[in-house]
Amino acid sequence: MKKTIQIPLGSQHISLLEPIRFKFECENEKIIGVDADVGFVHRGVELACTRSFEFKQVGYVVARVCGLCAITHSLSYTLAVEKLLGYVANDRIKYLRMLMVELDRIHSHMLCLAHTAENAGFEALFMQIMGDRELIMDVQEAISGNRVQFDYISIGGVNRDLTPELVAMIHKNLGVLTSKIDALIGLFDNNWSLSLKYKGVGVLRLEDAYTYNALGPLARAAGLATDVRAETSDFPYEDIGYKMILESSGDIHARNFLRLREIVNSITMCQNIVNNLPVGEIQEKAKGKPNGEAVVRVEAPRGELFYLVRGSGQNMLDRVRIKTPTFSAIPAMIEVFKGAEYADAPAILASFDPCMSCTAK
Amino acid sequence: MFKSMLEAFLNLFRPIRTLKYPAEEIVLPSGYRGLIEYGIDACIFCDKCEKVCPPGAILFYQNEDGTKTYRYNPWLCIYCGECVRACPKPEEALWQSETKQLSALKEEGANEGWFVWEEACKQSREAYATAKKSAKIQNKSEE
Ligand code: SF4
Numbered sequence: 001m002k003k004t005i006q007i008p009l010g011s012q013h014i015s016l017l018e019p020i021r022f023k024f025e026c027e028n029e030k031i032i033g034v035d036a037d038v039g040f041v042h043r044g045v046e047l048a049c050t051r052s053f054e055f056k057q058v059g060y061v062v063a064r065v066c067g068l069c070a071i072t073h074s075l076s077y078t079l080a081v082e083k084l085l086g087y088v089a090n091d092r093i094k095y096l097r098m099l100m101v102e103l104d105r106i107h108s109h110m111l112c113l114a115h116t117a118e119n120a121g122f123e124a125l126f127m128q129i130m131g132d133r134e135l136i137m138d139v140q141e142a143i144s145g146n147r148v149q150f151d152y153i154s155i156g157g158v159n160r161d162l163t164p165e166l167v168a169m170i171h172k173n174l175g176v177l178t179s180k181i182d183a184l185i186g187l188f189d190n191n192w193s194l195s196l197k198y199k200g201v202g203v204l205r206l207e208d209a210y211t212y213n214a215l216g217p218l219a220r221a222a223g224l225a226t227d228v229r230a231e232t233s234d235f236p237y238e239d240i241g242y243k244m245i246l247e248s249s250g251d252i253h254a255r256n257f258l259r260l261r262e263i264v265n266s267i268t269m270c271q272n273i274v275n276n277l278p279v280g281e282i283q284e285k286a287k288g289k290p291n292g293e294a295v296v297r298v299e300a301p302r303g304e305l306f307y308l309v310r311g312s313g314q315n316m317l318d319r320v321r322i323k324t325p326t327f328s329a330i331p332a333m334i335e336v337f338k339g340a341e342y343a344d345a346p347a348i349l350a351s352f353d354p355c356m357s358c359t360a361k
Numbered sequence: 362m363f364k365s366m367l368e369a370f371l372n373l374f375r376p377i378r379t380l381k382y383p384a385e386e387i388v389l390p391s392g393y394r395g396l397i398e399y400g401i402d403a404c405i406f407c408d409k410c411e412k413v414c415p416p417g418a419i420l421f422y423q424n425e426d427g428t429k430t431y432r433y434n435p436w437l438c439i440y441c442g443e444c445v446r447a448c449p450k451p452e453e454a455l456w457q458s459e460t461k462q463l464s465a466l467k468e469e470g471a472n473e474g475w476f477v478w479e480e481a482c483k484q485s486r487e488a489y490a491t492a493k494k495s496a497k498i499q500n501k502s503e504e
């Protein structure tokens with residue numbers, strides 16, 4: 001007689017933000033085998049980038065791959081094209097781009113924290129974190145002119161500049177957020193029911209993180225020091241106070257904690273950027289047509305985002321390849337699920353912060 | 362543990378966090394990226410805005426006498442502002458307002474109506490090009 005039962009999670013499930021299907025092979029309550037299917041929201045973005053849009057327009061197309069890290073997608077694409085055009089942005093542009101990326105990281109991490117809390121059965125905390133997240137959304141809306149689709153980065157610069165009112169608003173909101181995050185750190189560390197749901201659950205060991213090529217917060221929570229911000233020199237991250245943050249236990253608690261500490265670090269970086277903004281133009285001319293092949297890596301909130309752009313001196317590109325962090329993290333995710341209790345699966349899944357529409361693009 | 366219980370109790374007396382929409386208006390920050398507006402008097406019909414627009418939300422119809430008719434689809438537009446940056450006469454011929462577009466009604470034909478217009482624009486250009494060509498040939502033969 002067969003000893004195991006199969007329980008599906010998804011593609012539609014109340015604990016999921018986006019469609020993904022896991023097929024769990026369970027022995028009693030224990031998960032022993034996992035099968036993942038991610039292609040539910042495929043939209044053909046890569047092909048559209050090479051067939052329907054000219055290279056100057058593609059930046060706005062790839063921004064629509066993901067609602068949360070729109071800015072990272074358009075930034076990666078823009079960097080790749082700028083490499084092909086032989087253009088290097090001035091410091092002010094770099095700083096403004098970093099500012100938006102770090103703000104994006106803060107609100108994306110907060111969404112993940114909220115969601116993990118909800119999936120662990122703590123709905124009130126979910127609402128509280130989502131409410132605090134509005135502080136950052138408001139700043140981003142005021143800077144870029146839109147709440148979700150920022151369309152802030154264009155080839156050769158950024159589209160808007162910071163005004164003194166905006167600077168004041170950034171300082172005010174980040175100040176409020178700092179105290180809120182401090183309170184959250186205390187809560188996540190000390191709350192008894194949260195630690196029951198999180199500590200020792202969904203552990204990814206360091207060796208496994210290494211073997212299964214984990215990346216982003218997932219890897220750093222297991223103690224694997226990997227961060228594109230430290231590995232590439234496209235942006236002067238050291239100058240604005242970037243610190244590599246590592247945890248060691250690799251469980252949900254470590255991932256939550258790592259995100260909280262990264263938020264604190266990102267807040268410091270944003271404040272440093274605004275305080276030390278270099279003078280310069282925000283839009284410069286980047287002339288020519290992309291010829292050749294460029295590869296760009298940018299640290300998205302969920303890990304390394306990879307872009308390959310190939311052009312042959314035409315208005316239309318030959319190839320745009322997008323490799324998103326969630327896609328690369330699937331082997332590690334499957335490893336974490338094995339041996340866990342089925343009831344913990346939603347919380348574990350949320351703690352990966354998976355972004356399905358990115359992955360299926 | 363006790364701290365969070367105290368927090369929960371204190372929350373009973375804290376102000377409400379949510380907005381009372383739609384009873385209260387939501388205040389948008391200044392500089393909100395809204396609809397694109399057009400001033401025909403300053404426009405030089407260079408077509409730059411049409412060429413850069415990623416979704417193709419601006420289309421010009423080529424009239425037979427050489428002038429062009431502007432039309433803009435507010436539902437297709439992604440409010441990126443590329444057209445304004447491309448326009449040689451920004452603020453006079455083309456500018457971005459802070460008005461928000463409401464959702465389309467069926468009668469407004471946000472999709473179907475626009476497909477018809479796209480087709481019409483394409484044909485008008487082809488017809489204009491052939492008419493110009495034949496006029497040229499005629500001119501030459503007259504000489
Ligand atoms: S704002 Fe962008 S999408 Fe809208 S008409 Fe201008 S270029 Fe097109």
Ligand code: SF4
Pocket residue numbers: 403404405406407408409410411444447448449450454455
């Ligand atoms: S870019 Fe400006 S001037 Fe040129 S056609 Fe468009 S609105 Fe007219």
